[in-house]
Amino acid sequence: MKTLPQSNEWVVSRRAFLRAGAAAVWGSLLSPARAAPKKAPLVRFGLVTDVHYADAPARGSRCYRDSLAKLRECVREINSRGADFLIELGDFKDQDEPPQEERMLRYLEAAEKVFSEFHGPRRHVPGNHDFDSLSPGQFFACVRDRGAKPDCLYYAFDCRGVRCLVLDCNYTADGRHYDHGRFDWRDANLPDEELAWLESELRAGAGPAIVFTHQLLDGEGPVFVNNAAKVRAILERSGRVRAVFQGHHHPGRYSFLGGIHYYTLRAVVEGCGAENNAYALAEAFEDGAIQVTGYRKAVTMRLPPRAAPGTWLEGEVPASKLGNK
Numbered sequence: 001m002k003t004l005p006q007s008n009e010w011v012v013s014r015r016a017f018l019r020a021g022a023a024a025v026w027g028s029l030l031s032p033a034r035a036a037p038k039k040a041p042l043v044r045f046g047l048v049t050d051v052h053y054a055d056a057p058a059r060g061s062r063c064y065r066d067s068l069a070k071l072r073e074c075v076r077e078i079n080s081r082g083a084d085f086l087i088e089l090g091d092f093k094d095q096d097e098p099p100q101e102e103r104m105l106r107y108l109e110a111a112e113k114v115f116s117e118f119h120g121p122r123r124h125v126p127g128n129h130d131f132d133s134l135s136p137g138q139f140f141a142c143v144r145d146r147g148a149k150p151d152c153l154y155y156a157f158d159c160r161g162v163r164c165l166v167l168d169c170n171y172t173a174d175g176r177h178y179d180h181g182r183f184d185w186r187d188a189n190l191p192d193e194e195l196a197w198l199e200s201e202l203r204a205g206a207g208p209a210i211v212f213t214h215q216l217l218d219g220e221g222p223v224f225v226n227n228a229a230k231v232r233a234i235l236e237r238s239g240r241v242r243a244v245f246q247g248h249h250h251p252g253r254y255s256f257l258g259g260i261h262y263y264t265l266r267a268v269v270e271g272c273g274a275e276n277n278a279y280a281l282a283e284a285f286e287d288g289a290i291q292v293t294g295y296r297k298a299v300t301m302r303l304p305p306r307a308a309p310g311t312w313l314e315g316e317v318p319a320s321k322l323g324n325k
């Protein structure tokens with residue numbers, strides 16, 4: 001069984017990259033990449049996104065009931081790789097039609113129970129669907145070991161010398177946080193207070209930093225943060241940010257802007273059965289490179305240092321190589 005089918009829609013060639021002026025390029029062909037770095041990484045962490053768990057029938061390509069089993073496979077595999085932490089990039093749960101608050105809490109608790117099987121620290125990035133029937137307080141009370149300060153869903157933590165910054169983009173343009181479905185998923189913003197916090201965090205040190213967000217920062221349109229340009233300017237000025245890991249856009253994507261890699265992980269909820277799972281292991285190295293190993297439908301990439309675009313790696317991770325099956 002193939003776990004990492006190659007997809008031309010994400011492939012980026014250097015010539016096409018240069019023609020596009022450091023913008024994301026889609027559908028180009030790429031020659032095989034160089035081998036991944038051999039030295040031990042500074043930090044190794046697992047990535048999963050858009051679990052959207054609900055005990056609800058499939059709608060379109062979204063198979064809500066399959067998400068717990070997919071998440072369990074992710075947790076077991078990332079456990080077997082000795083990751084320093086596991087982070088989910090938002091939309092941990094979904095809802096019924098019509099929604100019922102009590103059931104939404106049960107869905108969140110069920111997903112968190114599986115997530116808690118990871119042996120190390122677990123981190124959460126808030127997504128818009130986490131507040132489709134719940135308040136920020138209800139979500140905050142259920143998720144655990146997130147490393148956040150008591151009153152905030154955006155936060156920072158250190159891991160082996162790498163500063164990790166978790167953003168909360170679930171604010172409307174007028175500065176109100178999403179709450180009990182009071183939001184438009186196309187209206188995602190970072191408020192001024194969070195922008196000031198982000199700039200302060202990045203000014204406070206000089207070491208490498210990695211950013212995690214649900215909604216996307218590397219463009220304009222419905223799936224992107226409305227004030228993404230302001231956020232990118234802060235990240236670029238710091239000179240510290242190696243990569244931004246994102247969810248929300250279920251097919252996934254990659255771009256390279258301002259010397260920063262933007263890797264959007266494919267969604268767990270898309271497609272029924274284990275063969276349609278998607279999660280990844282990321283390893284950050286001292287020279288600035290980041291190796292992303294994708295499992296199942298997630299894409300494997302090498303994100304090189306020194307302001308160079310990412311390259312796809314040849315090969316797949318077969319199901320027989322998955323640990324703790």
